[in-house]
Amino acid sequence: MSNLLKDYSGKKILVTGHTGFKGAWLARxxxxxxxxxxxLALEADTNSLFDVAGDLGFKESMILDIRNRAGIEKYFAAHNFDGVFHLAAQPLVRRSYKEPIETFDTNVMGTAHVLNAIVTNKSSKWVVAITTDKVYRNVEKLEGYIEDDSLGGKDPYSASKAATEMVVSAWQTIASQLQDKISICAARAGNVIGGGDTAEDRLIPDLIRGFHAGTKTIIRNPDSIRPWQHVLDPLNGYLTMGSALMAGKNISPAYNFGPGEESKLTVEQMAHYACAQWDGSQGIDIQVSDSALHEAGLLWLSSELATKELGWSNRFEAQEAIRWTIEWEKESMKSSPLSALDAQINKYYGVQS
Ligand SMILES: NC(=O)c1ccc[n+]([C@@H]2O[C@H](COP(=O)([O-])OP(=O)(O)OC[C@H]3O[C@@H](n4cnc5c(N)ncnc54)[C@H](O)[C@@H]3O)[C@@H](O)[C@H]2O)c1
Known part of the structure; x- marks a missing residue:
């Protein structure tokens, strides 16, 4: 087992948002x-990774809404963790236009409830709060946003996550004044791909649904360049932060975890690559976006700080990320989603199974 994973052996860790895509991978x-x-999360969506994977091995899986302040207070008053990864959120830009108030309630006040309950009950030694690359004010910066750049966000999701960062910052200050300090840090990464993602309106899940149904997939914004990243890479970043906090290191309040320059590919390039990996015969219909909804253009992260201070680096370039994603899908059909998860986690961390 890698030294990073060994740090977590025997530790009591909470993952909020564990019924979601990233949360299920992280928990496993x-x-x-x-x-x-x-x-701690809401019920899993039908056919989501959590739903289809079966028993992921939780000590306890709590279904609780983070908007429920009293419920969250009660939960943390009764639990004591070595560390918390806070992922629970409404993470979809397009849904945030339909449900802006719910998005702010969950992402901003939900995070405030979680952090306040942890700090007042001293329920954890540290918290890694997951936000996004979309927290940066988009000024079309080419060389990559750094952690000290201004925050902002035009669409409701991005704005709510920038506001989540303000919440994190406020509770960093509150927690630093405690006698037994609680460390709270933010982790910022962009859109990820990986096996078992069933989210609506995301390119790879849409393509995989099309592959299974034997239908062509319509893609939006074919020329948009995105920073493609495999889910295991930012998760490895979050785990590296947690391990540094566990060792009592004085780390920075926020880190970016983005892919390297070679992962800047267009939506169309990625779609063709995914089709070729599947079986080469599947087609895609390309359609220019019919949506007037504003979605942030390319937000490129500089991850130099994470490399310098945490020794983190992104391992998979875009094509390898898509290869792993399609391989996961095939393995999951051949064996099971849980074995596909375990096989890729073991491969990533170099564990012989
Ligand atoms: N997946 C990505 O590409 C991506 C990119 C950048 C940032 N993120 C961030 O990573 C985190 C996880 O994202 P994901 O893709 O796994 O999302 P997801 O939608 O798959 O999972 C979200 C999780 O949050 C939980 N949740 C939502 N509302 C809740 C509430 N009110 N109370 C309690 N739990 C609630 C859900 O039950 C689920 O477990 C989010 O904070 C998201 O903003 C994700």
Whole structure:
């Protein structure tokens, strides 16, 4: 087992948002590392990774809405963790236009409820709060946003996540004044791909649904360049932050975890690459976006700080990320989603199975 994973062996860790895509992957890594893993989230969506994977090995899976302040207070008053990864959120830009108030309630006040309950009950030694690359004010910066750049956000999701960062910052200050300090840090990464993502309006899940149904997939914004990243890479960043906090290191309040320059590909390039990986015969229909909804243009992250201070680096370039995603899908059909998860986690961390 890698040294990073060994740090989590025997530790009591909470993952909020464990019924979601990233949360399920993260929780399973922690379970394989030998941690006692707890989860707190809403019910899983039907056919989501959590739903289809079966028993991921949680000590306790709690279904609780983070907008419910009293419920969150009660939960943290009754639990004591070595560390918390806070992922629970409404993460979809397009849904945030339809449900802006719910998005702000969950992402901003939900995070405030979680952090306040942890700090007042001293329920954890550290928290890694997951936000996004969309927290930066988009000024079409080419060389990559750094952690000190201005925050902002035009669409409701981005704005709510920038506001989440303000919440994190306020509770960093509150927590630093405690006698036994609680460290709270933010982790910023962009859109990820990986096996088991069933989110609506995302390119790879849309393509995979089309592959299974044997239908062509319509893609939006074919010429848009995106920073493609495999889910395991930012998760490895979050785990590296948690491990540094566990070791009592004085780390920065926020880190970016983005892919390298070679991962800047267009939506159309990625779609063709995914089709070729699937079986080469599947077609895609390309359609220019019919949507007037504003979605941030390319937001490129500089991850130099994470490399310098945490020794983190992104491992997979875009094409490898898509290869792993399609391989996961095939393996999951051949064996099961859980074995596909375990096989890729073990491969990533160099564990012989
Ligand atoms: N997937 C990506 O590409 C991506 C990119 C950047 C940032 N993020 C961030 O990573 C985190 C996880 O994203 P994901 O893609 O796994 O999302 P997801 O939609 O798959 O999962 C979201 C999780 O949050 C939980 N949740 C939502 N509202 C809640 C509420 N009110 N109370 C309790 N739990 C609630 C859900 O039950 C689910 O477990 C989010 O904070 C998201 O903003 C994701």
């Amino acid at each position: 890594i922690l379970v394989l590392a030998g941690a006692d893993v707890y989860g």
